[in-house]
Amino acid sequence: MSTVLKVDHIEKYFGNKGNTTKAIDQISFEVERGEFVGIMGPSGSGKTTLLNCISTIDSVTTGKILINEQDITKLKTGKLDQFRRDELGFIFQDFNLLDTLTAFENIAIALTIQGRKPADITFLVKEVAEKLEITQVLNKFPYQMSGGQKQRVAAARAIVTDPTLILADEPTGALDSKSSRLLLDSFEKLNEELQATILMVTHDAFTASYAKRILFIKDGQIFNELIRGKDTRKEFFNRIIEVVTLLGGDTNNVL
Numbered sequence: 001m002s003t004v005l006k007v008d009h010i011e012k013y014f015g016n017k018g019n020t021t022k023a024i025d026q027i028s029f030e031v032e033r034g035e036f037v038g039i040m041g042p043s044g045s046g047k048t049t050l051l052n053c054i055s056t057i058d059s060v061t062t063g064k065i066l067i068n069e070q071d072i073t074k075l076k077t078g079k080l081d082q083f084r085r086d087e088l089g090f091i092f093q094d095f096n097l098l099d100t101l102t103a104f105e106n107i108a109i110a111l112t113i114q115g116r117k118p119a120d121i122t123f124l125v126k127e128v129a130e131k132l133e134i135t136q137v138l139n140k141f142p143y144q145m146s147g148g149q150k151q152r153v154a155a156a157r158a159i160v161t162d163p164t165l166i167l168a169d170e171p172t173g174a175l176d177s178k179s180s181r182l183l184l185d186s187f188e189k190l191n192e193e194l195q196a197t198i199l200m201v202t203h204d205a206f207t208a209s210y211a212k213r214i215l216f217i218k219d220g221q222i223f224n225e226l227i228r229g230k231d232t233r234k235e236f237f238n239r240i241i242e243v244v245t246l247l248g249g250d251t252n253n254v255l
């Protein structure tokens, strides 16, 4: 197996002298190709900051982050934009689709920027749409789609360039339970059939139970790690709940 992501002793401080918050305090971990990893932790524990540092949206104070053996903390702005476009796929809680573009165009945009041929773009978009069961909405605009459909379009956009790593921040946060299940089934499929590597932040135990491994963050540090192993999703869910309870997080969203 090859290591896709190596987070090496990172720290992140916000603020300035006399008024600093240590959002990340010496976090290290690795993700192998084809893994589906969840990050959980109470509010303010540093989950989003961690994801933002990995996604190159924010910079670390100390430490290294290697994606495909490339230290992203050393990349300059121009290179960083290209790196983000070519190596990463993003899925956000609020979908981030462009309202004036159809689903097809939203999914195609990254391929267009990469300068791919129109015939290849059409082929790739249709292929991923079939996998995510959104073929019937390809000609629709975001306002004509349900929340679940929008999020599956966002997932299609994230995967269509075949990125090294997909980063998802609370992807089911704005979805009802049925749409959440459909999206998570899609994630499972992308992970198992296409060997997509997914790193997903969530506070929701049900969502987390789809991952194969969970890192729990508390006060900016890794507090615990759970590996699904041969557990069913339900068994894994129960183990996750135990740790969430121990961490003092909320267990409201247990479906």
Ligand SMILES: Nc1ncnc2c1ncn2[C@@H]1O[C@H](COP(=O)(O)OP(=O)(O)OP(=O)(O)O)[C@@H](O)[C@H]1O
Binding pocket: 014, 015, 021, 022, 023, 041, 042, 043, 044, 045, 046, 047, 048, 049, 050, 203
């Ligand atoms: N831009 C910022 N300036 C100052 N402090 C910040 C900033 N962003 C985050 N923090 C602080 O860093 C810590 C970690 O925040 P972060 O948003 O990463 O937590 P989180 O685990 O994602 O929380 P939540 O689940 O509520 O979204 C918090 O104490 C927060 O107040």
